[in-house]
Amino acid sequence: MAAGWSGIEDRKLFDGSLKHLKEEEGHEFAAVDDIRILDGGSIEDYRRYGITGALAQVQFENLLRNPYYLMGTILPLETLVVETFRPIYQRLIKVYPGEACKMVKIHMDDDPDHVAKGLEQIERCGPDVRKEILSAYDQTAELYRLMIQVIRENTGA
Numbered sequence: 001m002a003a004g005w006s007g008i009e010d011r012k013l014f015d016g017s018l019k020h021l022k023e024e025e026g027h028e029f030a031a032v033d034d035i036r037i038l039d040g041g042s043i044e045d046y047r048r049y050g051i052t053g054a055l056a057q058v059q060f061e062n063l064l065r066n067p068y069y070l071m072g073t074i075l076p077l078e079t080l081v082v083e084t085f086r087p088i089y090q091r092l093i094k095v096y097p098g099e100a101c102k103m104v105k106i107h108m109d110d111d112p113d114h115v116a117k118g119l120e121q122i123e124r125c126g127p128d129v130r131k132e133i134l135s136a137y138d139q140t141a142e143l144y145r146l147m148i149q150v151i152r153e154n155t156g157a
């Protein structure tokens, strides 16, 4: 979507968005497979929490406003992955079968340069756009934290 909304004058945003899209290809199937292996069920058996929908809606709205705001959505999640997924994966595979931990593993092995590349992209933006990217960053980080809190409250994790 960011590629589609980027102007023809910004080839870097267009190319970067398409590259990122390609890197995300199939990730949704990893999550679905993990659930199937863990409990034999389907993702349809799970309730989508309101906060999960709110997180997705905020990201969608930010993208509609300006494709650069996607950076504010991507960066906190990429940073979270780089800083936490390796130790999380090490804990998970002690409790669950390795083939049920694909969603964490594929992101753990993602390019750690994503954070640096995201920061470079933000540096190329003007001050007004950077301010909105920072706002999107804060929104995403806070909603993600709340989503984890709701999951914990509902699962006792």
Ligand SMILES: [Fe+2]
Residues within 6 Å of the ligand: 024, 027, 107
């Ligand atoms: Fe992904």
